[in-house]
Ligand code: NAD
């Protein structure tokens with residue numbers, strides 16, 4: 001079997017590395033139009049940080065895993081083509097701010113159609129609006145000269161930071177196909193790939209539309225739990241209940257379950273917001289405004305939680321942070337990834353820059369360039385000042401030196417073990433600490449002398 005994957009990103013790279021690892025007889029080629037990214041995949045410094053990824057790439061690259069910019073060549077040689085390109089929220093025209101931008105997907109379909117010959121299975125790996133497979137099939141068959149295509153939906157459920165473990169031992173693999181004999185046969189071919197390491201009862205086959213929709217719904221349900229507990233965190237602050245105790249107490253009910261009930265400064269990542277907006281757009285499109293409004297509230301609550309945190313920082317610091325140094329510990333949207341897409345840290349930092357604070361940012365894995373880009377450093381602010389109010393530090397103690405406040409915005413393990421006495425000694429007084437991830441012992445911090453705040457505690 002010869003597999004090609006279009007899109008060497010956070011999903012394409014790790015997913016294909018795992019297939020190559022588990023299916024040594026399958027040749028896997030990951031292609032991308034971004035030559036820099038492909039070069040990084042072929043180097044010792046992979047473009048993404050993911051625990052366990054380096055080892056697997058090192059073991060398979062050059063053996064049965066290849067990264068290349070030769071898109072056409074890889075399509076021609078493949079029996080099965082995964083499409084794993086980005087599907088961001090549209091920023092222009094109809095559905096701007098909500099609908100998924102499908103231009104990259106369509107470009108792939110046109111590319112595949114123009115060069116492919118013979119029988120090809122095209123697999124949707126990207127997260128897509130329900131019924132996209134129909135458009136894909138139409139574009140493929142209208143533009144091909146004689147090739148035959150089966151389109152499958154195989155959404156990816158990995159979470160960043162735990163991608164390799166999720167891929168090695170997934171809760172389930174979902175494969176949607178047409179219910180024609182050819183569709184079912186194509187699905188069986190893909191089942192046989194995963195069955196090389198995933199127990200058969202964890203491989204679910206459904207019709208195309210259920211598969212496409214399940215991906216959006218899974219993310220909506222997960223994000224909804226976070227918004228639900230974050231809503232309760234505000235009530236805890238008003239009533240002296242402790243949100244961690246409430247989470248624990250309700251999570252012990254096996255019907256509710258304990259996962260994804262951690263109150264935080266707000267969820268981030270490239271998927272939750274984008275996929276819920278997409279779901280909301282679809283509901284509106286299909287004439288279901290009440291359903292759309294219901295899901296939209298998950299995003300609104302998340303926006304409110306991020307803003308509530310910034311406001312708490314400003315109001316605690318005597319209603320002004322102008323000219324004050326504030327240390328920001330953590331920029332990634334969660335621990336164990338260098339990904340900053342939609343990170344709550346970006347929103348909080350922007351709010352504080354608008355308030356004219358001076359930020360010192362430290363993150364163990366995010367590059368200085370990325371932080372500068374996300375915070376529009378060097379650009380002109382609304383009030384005409386150049387935006388130069390952020391410095392990037394290589395160590396958390398330097399970031400906290402002479403700061404009025406320390407903000408914990410990513411739950412990196414190393415932040416739990418910092419020498420907080422040393423941090424306190426170096427700060428201006430009163431020294432504030434705002435734990436946006438509830439990873440610190442607030443009582444111990446107060447014992448040192450900090451004004452310590454958590455979320456919902
Ligand atoms: P990404 O931006 O990291 O990677 C996408 C890659 O596709 C980029 O490198 C881009 O250059 C490439 N690309 C775009 N158009 C191309 C084309 N025409 N030809 C060749 N290459 C092209 O995105 P990602 O995070 O890997 O996400 C990919 C898809 O998977 C999205 O639909 C996303 O919603 C979904 N998804 C992401 C995650 C996640 O944790 N990141 C999890 C599950 C599903």
Ligand code: UDX
Nearest residue numbers: 156157158159160260261262264267268269271333334
């Ligand atoms: C998510 C889904 O979990 C995954 O199945 C899907 O394939 C892609 O989207 P990801 O965004 O990578 O994965 O990470 P996830 O662990 O879901 O965390 C998303 C955000 O929610 C992070 O900012 C995280 O810190 C936050 N979060 C998560 C909470 O605030 N509280 C929680 O209890 C869990």
